[in-house]
Amino acid sequence: MSNDTQLDLEFAYTTYRDSCRDLYSPYYLCRRPSGHDGAHAAGFGTDRLRWEHEHGRSPHQLS
Structure with a gap:
């Protein structure tokens, strides 16, 4: 992950x-x-979110 x-x-x-x-x-x-x-990401600093998406299941947030 980045x-x-x-x-x-x-x-x-x-x-x-x-x-x-x-x-x-x-x-x-x-x-x-x-x-x-790698993981999807959005936002900056402490508000940054990372999540993964696997086909056939809902996204799960990493942070």
Whole structure:
């Protein structure tokens, strides 16, 4: 999974149009680049959320 510094860089250089926007997430807000590896993520600092989605089951929040 990506650390916070790497996620901050991804978010800074990813436009909304190019972001993942995971349709199965609890918030529909994945800010990582489209086609990324690893967990979905949104938000900054202590408000950052991470979640995974596996086909056939609901998303589960990691943080």
